[in-house]
Every structure is written in C-alpha cells, then in structure tokens.
Amino acid sequence: MNNSQWIIFSIICLLLFNKASRSDAFILIIAYLVYQSFIVDLSAASYYSTTASLNLITGLVIHSRNKCAAICSYSLVLVNVFGYFLWFAYLEPNVYNDISLKILILQVITIIPKGLLNGLGNIIKHIMAKFAFFDSLQSRVTLYKINSFKKKRK
Numbered sequence: 001m002n003n004s005q006w007i008i009f010s011i012i013c014l015l016l017f018n019k020a021s022r023s024d025a026f027i028l029i030i031a032y033l034v035y036q037s038f039i040v041d042l043s044a045a046s047y048y049s050t051t052a053s054l055n056l057i058t059g060l061v062i063h064s065r066n067k068c069a070a071i072c073s074y075s076l077v078l079v080n081v082f083g084y085f086l087w088f089a090y091l092e093p094n095v096y097n098d099i100s101l102k103i104l105i106l107q108v109i110t111i112i113p114k115g116l117l118n119g120l121g122n123i124i125k126h127i128m129a130k131f132a133f134f135d136s137l138q139s140r141v142t143l144y145k146i147n148s149f150k151k152k153r154k
Contacts, residue, residue: 004101011108020113024066028111031058044087052080072107076100 009032015025031054039050059073083096 008104008108015108015111018113021111024062024069024111027058027062028069028107031055045084048080048084048087052077055080066111068110069107072103072110076103079103
C-alpha cells in the first residue's frame with residue numbers, strides 16, 4: 001500500500017469509533033480488506049473485473065444507508081472499465097489511479113457524519129472571527145434600519 005491508501009484506511013478506521021458512521025465505515029473496511037487480501041495480486045483482466053464486482057457489491061450494500069457513498073462505489077465500477085481499456089491499449093494506469101483515489105477520498109468524505117462536518121465548519125468560523133479580532137465580551141451597538149421612504153396611504 002502507498003501512503004495515500006494508508007491515510008484513507010486510517011481515516012476509515014477512525015470513523016469506526018463514531019456511532020453515526022460506524023456501519024458505513026465497517027462496510028468500507030471489509031471491502032478494502034477483501035481488496036488488499038485477494039484482488040491486488042491478480043492479473044490485469046481479473047483485477048479490473050473483480051474490483052468492479054467488489055465495488056458494485058459495496059455500492060449495493062451501502063445504498064440504503066448512504067446514497068452518496070453508494071454512487072461513489074458505482075462510479076468506481078465505470079472507472080475500472082476505463083482502467084481495463086487503458087490496460088488493453090498498453091497505456092500507463094496513472095489516470096486510472098488518480099481518478100480512483102479522488103473518488104475514494106470523496107467516498108470517505110460522504111461517510112463522515114454531518115455533525116462532524118458542521119463542527120469543522122464552526123471551528124473554521126470561530127477561527128475567522130478570532131482572526132478579525134472579534135471580542136465576544138465587548139458590548140456592541142445594535143443598528144436599526146429606518147425606512148424613510150415609506151409609502152403614505154391616502
């Protein structure tokens with residue numbers, strides 16, 4: 001495994017500890033372990049067809065829980081077909097590897113619970129507030145909008 005695969009695997013393992021993402025992360029861990037144990041060392045034609053089948057099964061299993069993660073798995077089926085055509089044309093699989101990695105990262109992002117994402121958004125928002133020298137203890141003046149161009153009824 002290369003560094004990016006270790007990082008994705010580690011993030012998925014960390015998501016096992018969160019109750020909201022536990023089942024999705026468990027499904028992805030099982031699929032990833034099957035991939036690493038049985039599929040990586042296959043010949044090219046068998047590799048692409050078996051990987052596409054594994055992605056299809058993973059998508060079908062996760063579909064009822066998380067449709068976005070399932071769509072990522074379904075798109076990996078098409079990417080494996082593309083990878084097979086690259087192999088058949090004797091081209092380097094760099095494009096296939098990059099597309100697959102980006103879809104896997106997107107899939108991991110989709111299984112992160114929304115509460116965690118909102119928490120990250122709040123952290124970023126508060127960092128920006130601190131950066132703008134916002135002091136929550138200081139009193140503020142409230143501005144009121146005065147509509148001076150009211151239509152007068154006749």
